[in-house]
Amino acid sequence: MIPVGLKPAPPHAPKRLRTDADLRALQRMMTHALVTPLTADDQLAPRWSDGRPMAEAIEEFIKPNARLTAVERLRIYSISYWYRLIDGVYEDAPGLRGLLGEKKFDALVRAYLAKYPSQSFTMRNLSSRLPQFIRETPRLTAPDTALAHAIARFEWAQTEAFDGEAKPVLTPDDLADRPPAKLRLRLQPYLSLLAFDWPVDDYVLAIKKRDALRSEASNAIDHGPRAVSRKVVRRPPRQKTFIVVHRYDLRLFYKRVDAPAFKMLTAIAAGRTLVQAVAAAGPSVKPEEVREWFATWMELGWFCKRSRS
Amino acid sequence: MPANRFNAFTDYGIGLGLRVPHYQHILEKKPTCDWFEIISENFMVDGGRPLHVLDQILEQYRVVQHGVSMYFGSADKIDRAHLKKLKALVKRTKTPWLSDHLCWGSVDGRFTHDLLPMPYTFSAAKRTAEKIRYVRDVLEVPICVENVSSYAEFHVSEMTEWEFLSEVTERADCGILLDVNNIYVSSQNHDFNPMAYLNGVPHDRVGQIHVAGHTKFEKYILDTHDHPVLDPVWQLYAHAIRQCGVTATLLEWDDKIPSFNEVHDEAMKANAYIASARQATGKVAGGAGSPSGLEFVEKHAREPRTTRRAVATAKA
Numbered sequence: 001m002i003p004v005g006l007k008p009a010p011p012h013a014p015k016r017l018r019t020d021a022d023l024r025a026l027q028r029m030m031t032h033a034l035v036t037p038l039t040a041d042d043q044l045a046p047r048w049s050d051g052r053p054m055a056e057a058i059e060e061f062i063k064p065n066a067r068l069t070a071v072e073r074l075r076i077y078s079i080s081y082w083y084r085l086i087d088g089v090y091e092d093a094p095g096l097r098g099l100l101g102e103k104k105f106d107a108l109v110r111a112y113l114a115k116y117p118s119q120s121f122t123m124r125n126l127s128s129r130l131p132q133f134i135r136e137t138p139r140l141t142a143p144d145t146a147l148a149h150a151i152a153r154f155e156w157a158q159t160e161a162f163d164g165e166a167k168p169v170l171t172p173d174d175l176a177d178r179p180p181a182k183l184r185l186r187l188q189p190y191l192s193l194l195a196f197d198w199p200v201d202d203y204v205l206a207i208k209k210r211d212a213l214r215s216e217a218s219n220a221i222d223h224g225p226r227a228v229s230r231k232v233v234r235r236p237p238r239q240k241t242f243i244v245v246h247r248y249d250l251r252l253f254y255k256r257v258d259a260p261a262f263k264m265l266t267a268i269a270a271g272r273t274l275v276q277a278v279a280a281a282g283p284s285v286k287p288e289e290v291r292e293w294f295a296t297w298m299e300l301g302w303f304c305k306r307s308r309s
Numbered sequence: 310m311p312a313n314r315f316n317a318f319t320d321y322g323i324g325l326g327l328r329v330p331h332y333q334h335i336l337e338k339k340p341t342c343d344w345f346e347i348i349s350e351n352f353m354v355d356g357g358r359p360l361h362v363l364d365q366i367l368e369q370y371r372v373v374q375h376g377v378s379m380y381f382g383s384a385d386k387i388d389r390a391h392l393k394k395l396k397a398l399v400k401r402t403k404t405p406w407l408s409d410h411l412c413w414g415s416v417d418g419r420f421t422h423d424l425l426p427m428p429y430t431f432s433a434a435k436r437t438a439e440k441i442r443y444v445r446d447v448l449e450v451p452i453c454v455e456n457v458s459s460y461a462e463f464h465v466s467e468m469t470e471w472e473f474l475s476e477v478t479e480r481a482d483c484g485i486l487l488d489v490n491n492i493y494v495s496s497q498n499h500d501f502n503p504m505a506y507l508n509g510v511p512h513d514r515v516g517q518i519h520v521a522g523h524t525k526f527e528k529y530i531l532d533t534h535d536h537p538v539l540d541p542v543w544q545l546y547a548h549a550i551r552q553c554g555v556t557a558t559l560l561e562w563d564d565k566i567p568s569f570n571e572v573h574d575e576a577m578k579a580n581a582y583i584a585s586a587r588q589a590t591g592k593v594a595g596g597a598g599s600p601s602g603l604e605f606v607e608k609h610a611r612e613p614r615t616t617r618r619a620v621a622t623a624k625a
Contacts, residue, residue, distance in 0.1 A: 006419050017430040017465045024384035026428060026465065027416040034421055063462045065500065067528040073461040076529065081421050088422075118420040121378040121391050122350050165355030190356065250358045 002049070003035055003117045009049055013061035029061055033074055034081045037114045042082075044075050085113050085126060092127040092159060095151045095200070098207030098233055099144055108140045124163070127156055147235065150196045151204060154254075157192035157245035161252050164190030167304035174305060180274040185303045187269050192245040195262060201243050201254045203236040248300055255300075260285045261293050312557075315451045315484020315516035317405035321557040323579050324373060325572070328562075332362055334569045344371040346559050347402070349409075350378055353394045363401070372402045373517075373557075375486075376409035378420070379444060381454060381477075382427045382437045383413040392447055399448050406516055408453040408486040411437070411474060426459035429466040429473035438480035445483060453484035453516040458494035458523075458532035470495065471509035484516035487553070489545040490532065490561070494523050497530045503541075507548055515553040520546050520579065521561035535564035537575050543582065550586040558583075 002008055009032040014022040033054070036045045048057035055071045062070035089109045090097065097105045112133045118126055131152040134141055141148035166188055175183070187193075194200075210231055242262035244255045257265065260281040267280035278290055297303065312320045324344040327335070334340070345366060352363050366372060376395070379387070399407065412424040427433055445452045456474055468476070478485055487510065496503035520543070522536040538546075538560065550556060560576040 003419065005417060007417050014465065017428055017432050019432065020384055020436055023428070023433055023436060024416065026463070027384050027413055027425075030425065031416045031419065031421065034423075035419075061463055061465070063464055065462075065498075070461075072528075076460040076531075077423065077425065081423055084422055118422060119418055121388070121415075121420060122353065123422055124354070161357075163354035163357035163359055166357070247357060250361050 001114065004115055005119055006031065006035070006117060011050065013057075026061060029057070030074075030077075033058055034078050035114070035117050036078075037110055038078065038082055042079060044071060044078055082110070082113070085118065085123075086110065088123045088126045089113070089130065093130070093152065093155050094211060095155055095204030095207050096130075096148060098204075098211070099148055099151055099235070100141060104140070108134070111137060111140055124159065127152070127159065131156060144235070147198055147200075150194075150198060150200050154194060154196070154200045154204060154243070154245070157194060158252055158254075160192060161190050161245045161247045164188075166190055166247075166301075169301040170298070170303040170305055172298070180278075183274040184271055185268050185274065185277075186306055187265070187302055188246070188304050190247060191302055193262065193265055193269060194243045194245060196241045196243065197238050198236045199239050199241045200236070201241070201256070203233065206233045244302075246300065246302060257293075260289075264290070264293070265297075313484070313513060313516055315406060315453055315514055316557055317451050319405045319557070321371070321373070321405075323576050324557065324559045325569075325576065326559060326561060327366060327372070328566060330566050331569045331572075336362070336365055339369060340569065340573070342370055344373055344557075346373050346375050349374045349376040349395060349398055349407070352398055352401075353391075360401075367402060372404060374399065374402055374404040374407045375455075376407065377424070378414065378422075379409040380412065380414045381409065381440045381444070382411060382433065383415050384436070385415055385418065387440055387443060392444065396448055399450055404450060406451040406453055406484065407448060408455055408484075408517060410457050411454040411477060412457045424457040426457060426461060426463075427473060428463040429468045429470060431467060431476065434473055434476040434480060438477050438483075441477070441481035441483050445481075451484055451516065452481070453486040454478065454481075455486035455488050455519065456491050456495075458488070458491040458498075460498055460529060460531075462499055469501070469506075469509070470499075471506045475509065475511055478511060478514050483514070485510060485514045486517040486519060487515045487549055487556075488519035488521070489549050490519065490521040490523055490538065490542045493542050493545055494530045494532045497525075503545055504548065507545065507552060512553040515549070515556055517557045517559065518546065518549055518553075519559050519561055521563075533564060534561045536562075538578070543578070546579065547582040547586065550582060551589060554590075555583050555586060 007028060009029050010025045013029045014025050017023055017026065032049060033044070039045060044054050046054055048054050055069070058074050059070045062074050064070045064073070086106065086109050089112070093105075100108060112130055116129045116133060120126075131149055134145060134149045134152055138145040167186070170185065210233055240259065242257050242259060244257055244265065246253055246255065264277045264281040267277035272280065278285070281290065312318045322343045324346050325342050327345040327347045347363065352359050354360065378391075410424045412427060414421045414423050414425050427437070441452055441454060454477065456470065474485065492503050492506045496506065520538045521532070521534045522538055523542070524531045524533040524535070558579050560572070560579070562572050562575070566572065
C-alpha cells in the first residue's frame with residue numbers, strides 16, 4: 001500500500017544527482033523505505049514495493065560501512081521514524097489507548113501512520129485524521145469502533161482547544177442595537193461541539209486518573225507506562241452526552257451542556273440567526289433558560305467578533 | 310571574534326533552551342539568563358498557552374529561534390504558508406538570527422519529522438543554497454544552518470560533509486550553527502576525523518555552537534540529547550572556539566530532562582573552555598561573554614531526535 005499523498009517510489013535510485021528531479025527521486029526512495037511498516041519484531045519489511053528484496057533496493061542508494069550493512073544503517077532511521085510518530089500519537093490519545101489496550105492501540109496507530117503519514121510540519125497535527133481512519137478501518141477497533149471514534153474526536157478536539165486560534169471576544173456592547181432576527185453569532189475557532197452516545201468525558205478522565213495514579217506509584221517515566229499492569233476502567237454505559245471542548249484563561253476545559261443548549265449552539269455554528277438558533281433549541285425551552293445559557297457562554301468567551309475581511 | 314554578521318553581530322554568551330518542564334521555574338523564579346533558544350515550531354500555533362508563555366518570556370529575556378522543519382535540503386518547494394507563520398513568529402520574537410538544519414525530511418508534502426542526511430552533491434548544494442537565500446530574503450534575518458548527526462551515507466555523494474556544508478553556506482552566503490556533538494557522532498559513525506571537519510568549515514561563518522550528550526552502542530553512536538556532554542565533545546568545543554572565536558553556545562538536553570539548575574550547571578561548563586580560549590588568544594576574560602555572566606541550555610518538546618523507545622528497539 002502506498003501511503004496517501006506519497007508518490008510511488010522510482011523503480012531504481014538515481015546513480016548520479018544532476019537535477020532536482022534526481023534529488024526528488026532519491027528522497028522518495030528513502031522515504032518509502034522509512035515509511036514502510038516494520039515487521040512484528042521491528043525489522044525492515046523483507047520486500048520492496050515491486051517485490052524484490054528490500055536489501056537490494058536499499059543497497060542501491062545507501063552505502064554500508066565496516067560495521068553495518070546498508071539495511072542496518074537505514075533501519076536506524078526507520079525505527080526512529082516509527083517510534084517518534086507512534087509516541088506522538090500515544091501522547092495525544094490516552095483515552096483511546098485506555099479503551100483499546102496497548103497492543104490493539106499500537107496496531108491501530110501503525111496502520112494509521114502507514115496509510116496517513118504526517119502532512120504537516122508539526123507533530124501537533126499528527127492525530128488529526130485518526131477519527132476518520134477509525135471509521136474507515138473498523139476491524140482494528142472492533143467491537144468498540146463507535147466508542148473509539150468518539151474518544152478520538154474528543155481527544156483531537158482537545159488539541160484544537162489547547163492552541164487553536166482565538167478571535168477577539170464579543171462583548172455585550174457589540175450586541176447593542178442588533179436585532180436578534182438578523183444577528184448571526186460566531187463561535188471561537190478553538191471550540192468544538194461534540195455529541196456522543198457515551199459519557200466520553202467521564203470515561204477519559206477516569207483513564208487519565210488511573211494512569212496518573214499508576215505513574216506516581218511506579219515513579220516514572222523511565223520504566224515506561226507500558227510496562228506496568230493496570231486497573232481496568234469499565235466501558236461507559238450508553239448515555240447521550242453533549243460536550244463543548246473549549247479553553248478559558250488558557251486552560252483546557254470540557255463543559256457538558258444539555259440537548260436543547262447543544263442544538264442552539266449547533267445552529268449558531270451553522271450560521272443561523274439568533275432567533276433561528278433559539279427556535280432550534282425546541283419549544284419546551286423557556287426564555288429565562290436561554291438567557292442563563294447565553295450569559296454563561298458570553299462569560300466564557302465562546303462568541304467572537306467576525307473578521308473584517 | 311565573539312560575534313559575526315551571521316548572528317547579527319550580537320554578543321550572546323551561553324543560552325538556555327526553553328523547555329516545557331522548566332516553564333514554571335523560569336516564570337516564577339526569573340533566573341538570570343542571557344538568552345533562550347526556542348524551537349520555532351512549538352510556537353507556530355494560532356493561540357493558547359504556548360504563545361502566552363512566549364510573550365511572558367519575551368518580556369524578560371532575549372530569544373533566538375531554532376527550527377526543525379524548514380528542510381532546506383528537501384526537493385519540495387518551501388511552503389509559503391509555513392514561511393508566513395514563521396515570519397509572524399520572527400516579528401514577535403525579534404530573533405537576531407534564525408537557525409535550522411542542513412537536511413531534508415519531507416517529500417511530496419509528507420513529513421518524516423526527522424533530520425535526514427543530505428546527499429553531498431553539487432546539485433543538491435546549489436538547490437539547498439537557493440532555498441536558504443529565499444527564506445532569508447523573506448524572513449529578513451540572518452540564517453545559520455546546522456550540521457546534523459547521521460547514521461547513513463549515500464552512494465551518490467561527491468564530497469565530504471564539511472565540504473558540502475562549506476559549499477552550501479558559501480553559495481547561500483549564510484551562517485553556520487556548528488553542532489560539535491553532531492560532528493563527533495557522525496565522525497564515529499562514518500569513520501572520519503572530527504578535527505578534519507572542524508578545520509574544514511569556514512570559521513568566519515560560525516554564528517552559534519551546539520553541544521549535547523549522545524549514546525554509544527557497539528556499532529554506532531546515537532544522538533540522544535539525554536545526558537551530560539561527554540568529554541570528546543567538550544574537546545571539540547574547545548577546539549571550535551579556538552578557531553571560530555567565542556561564539557554563542559547552547560547545550561541541548563531533550564530527553565530525561567533534569568531540573569533547570571542541573572541543566573544550567575552542565576551548560577556553565579562551557580565557561581571553562583571559553584576562558585581558556587580567551588587566554589590562548591590573549592583576550593581579557595569577561596570582555597566578550599554574556600553581559601549577565603550567566604549562561605547555558607537545551608531544547609523542546611518534539612525536537613527530532615531518537616526517542617527512548619527507538620533507542621531501546623535499535624539496541625535490541
